[in-house]
Amino acid sequence: MLEVEGLNVWRGATHVLKDVSFTVAAGELAALIGANGAGKSTTLLTLSGLLRARSGSARFGTLDLTHAKPERIVKAGLIHCPEGRQIFQSLTVAENLAMGAYVRGGRIAPETMAEIHTLFPILKEREGVAAGTLSGGEQMMLAMARALIASPKLLLLDEPSLGLAPKAVETIFDVIEALKKRGIPILLIEQNAAMALDIADRAYVMEQGRIALSGTGRELAGNDRVRQFYLGAT
Amino acid sequence: MTQYLFQQLVNGLALGSLYALVAIGFSMIYGIVRLINFAHGDLVMIGAFTSLAMVVGGVPWPLILLFVLVVGAMAGVTIGAVIFRPLLGAPQVTGFIATLAVSIVIQNSALMILTGQPRNFLFPAVMRERVTFGTVQASVTDLLIIGLTLVLIAGLFFVVYRTRLGVAMRATAENLTAARLMGVAVHRTILAAFAIGSALAATAGLLWGGKFGQIDPLLGFVPGLKAFVACVIGGVGSIGGAMLGGYILGLAEVLFVGLLPQEFSGYRDSFVFGLLIVILLLKPSGLFVRHVEERA
Numbered sequence: 320m321l322e323v324e325g326l327n328v329w330r331g332a333t334h335v336l337k338d339v340s341f342t343v344a345a346g347e348l349a350a351l352i353g354a355n356g357a358g359k360s361t362t363l364l365t366l367s368g369l370l371r372a373r374s375g376s377a378r379f380g381t382l383d384l385t386h387a388k389p390e391r392i393v394k395a396g397l398i399h400c401p402e403g404r405q406i407f408q409s410l411t412v413a414e415n416l417a418m419g420a421y422v423r424g425g426r427i428a429p430e431t432m433a434e435i436h437t438l439f440p441i442l443k444e445r446e447g448v449a450a451g452t453l454s455g456g457e458q459m460m461l462a463m464a465r466a467l468i469a470s471p472k473l474l475l476l477d478e479p480s481l482g483l484a485p486k487a488v489e490t491i492f493d494v495i496e497a498l499k500k501r502g503i504p505i506l507l508i509e510q511n512a513a514m515a516l517d518i519a520d521r522a523y524v525m526e527q528g529r530i531a532l533s534g535t536g537r538e539l540a541g542n543d544r545v546r547q548f549y550l551g552a553t
Numbered sequence: 554m555t556q557y558l559f560q561q562l563v564n565g566l567a568l569g570s571l572y573a574l575v576a577i578g579f580s581m582i583y584g585i586v587r588l589i590n591f592a593h594g595d596l597v598m599i600g601a602f603t604s605l606a607m608v609v610g611g612v613p614w615p616l617i618l619l620f621v622l623v624v625g626a627m628a629g630v631t632i633g634a635v636i637f638r639p640l641l642g643a644p645q646v647t648g649f650i651a652t653l654a655v656s657i658v659i660q661n662s663a664l665m666i667l668t669g670q671p672r673n674f675l676f677p678a679v680m681r682e683r684v685t686f687g688t689v690q691a692s693v694t695d696l697l698i699i700g701l702t703l704v705l706i707a708g709l710f711f712v713v714y715r716t717r718l719g720v721a722m723r724a725t726a727e728n729l730t731a732a733r734l735m736g737v738a739v740h741r742t743i744l745a746a747f748a749i750g751s752a753l754a755a756t757a758g759l760l761w762g763g764k765f766g767q768i769d770p771l772l773g774f775v776p777g778l779k780a781f782v783a784c785v786i787g788g789v790g791s792i793g794g795a796m797l798g799g800y801i802l803g804l805a806e807v808l809f810v811g812l813l814p815q816e817f818s819g820y821r822d823s824f825v826f827g828l829l830i831v832i833l834l835l836k837p838s839g840l841f842v843r844h845v846e847e848r849a
């Protein structure tokens with residue numbers, strides 16, 4: 320489904336991603352964990368076509384992500400829910416959702432909308448208000464809903480739980496699990512390594528721009544190094 | 554007195570309409586590329602001379618209007634594609650200077666081709682007449698300017714607030730990266746904003762010629778400057794604010810000249826900029842901007 324091979328990415332003068340290789344198979348939830356500045360967001364931005372690799376390849380099905388335009392990548396179903404939510408604050412909740420359907424003409428099928436409203440009832444209530452007035456948790460739900468409306472064939476989630484209250488984090492993880500049950504492949508970046516490894520089929524640890532470890536979620540959760548540095552075990 | 558006041562009001566609204574048409578495009582372009590486009594006023598000149606060429610060629614008026622919209626849009630897209638696109642992400646000063654350069658190139662090319670000689674620009678005779686409402690009169694040209702501007706602004710608001718392109722334009726203006734992640738081809742969206750804003754400015758040029766009766770290659774300077782002032786008054790980057798700023802400016806200017814003794818009328822522009830300073834002191838973000846948008 321997603322195959323990344325020997326990816327090297329520079330940002331300015333910094334060599335950020337170094338020979339990064341990993342895969343996400345169909346129907347799989349993969350977690351990518353790592354310290355601040357390891358290069359996780361850079362990886363996702365490269366997959367979305369917003370950053371260009373100097374060398375290496377990234378294929379999504381038959382699409383070459385290292386050369387395709389971002390809009391082509393979105394059309395192919397690779398949907399990126401970015402770090403820091405990045406909802407459109409001055410647009411209404413409904414308009415934000417319409418932006419999720421942008422590549423398909425901006426129209427949202429009634430059954431898709433109903434589904435979104437079941438997952439996130441709050442968004443129905445707030446339909447007409449400017450998204451900037453939503454709380455942090457609500458904005459995250461809007462960002463997730465906007466990504467889902469794009470009907471992802473692979474969903475990239477960049478730290479969806481960042482800065483949220485425990486209750487909101489739970490809601491977000493419930494939604495992620497629901498999506499996993501539906502068979503939507505997900506690449507999840509999380510600071511909250513324990514929760515991420517718990518639900519992940521496959522996991523990667525990134526350190527200073529390299530994939531340092533990989534395995535199933537359970538394997539990595541049991542790995543001493545991971546326990547020491549990412550799960551806070553003593 | 555009522556006739557005099559009414560006439561001033563209509564005159565002020567017509568002038569304000571012209572400022573509003575120019576200011577809206579200025580504001581749209583600023584909103585999406587965060588650059589003050591010094592060449593925006595020159596599209597008024599381009600619109601005026603395009604119209605004149607077609608008047609001379611005997612093209613019917615409704616077609617002239619359509620054609621000016623198209624020429625304005627194409628000129629705007631050209632400026633956007635040649636100047637702004639390569640500079641996207643460059644420091645603001647660079648963009649600033651580039652637009653100043655474009656303006657100077659346009660003005661001087663026009664001077665070379667057209668010479669500095671002002672030319673007469675006449676609307677058809679019917680439009681130069683006056684209509685009477687009870688005890689008051691107004692010029693048909695002014696009424697036409699006011700009416701046509703309202704139609705164009707209504708159309709613009711429809712596009713910006715009711716269509717997919719409009720939503721994408723506002724999304725791109727607020728957060729370029731997020732818009733790209735939604736699959737918006739942002740370069741095309743930016744050029745669309747240039748096209749729409751520039752078409753409105755060129756139409757203002759057609760109407761400007763009709764209202765003042767004379768055009769010359771440097772005529773874009775004043776409307777460009779006034780549009781900038783109108784935007785600052787209304788809040789830079791806000792379309793509604795630019796529109797209201799334009800009307801306020803036009804009315805204030807005309808009333809200043811009309812209501813004060815004759816000897817003050819030469820200070821018209823000092824008054825305009827004095828007003829700008831006062832408004833900036835009282836409300837630095839502009840009159841109609843509710844909050845300063847936080848940019849992620």
Ligand SMILES: Nc1ncnc2c1ncn2[C@@H]1O[C@H](COP(=O)(O)OP(=O)(O)OP(=O)(O)O)[C@@H](O)[C@H]1O
Nearest residue numbers: 330331333335353354355356357358359360361362
């Ligand atoms: N715009 C930029 N220009 C230059 N370097 C950058 C830029 N953005 C990030 N970097 C550098 O790239 C490296 C990786 O950053 P990245 O955002 O991918 O990390 P991350 O793993 O997502 O971290 P976090 O957990 O804090 O989100 C960091 O060293 C950072 O300083």
Ligand SMILES: [Mg+2]
Nearest residue numbers: 359360361402
């Ligand atoms: Mg990050």
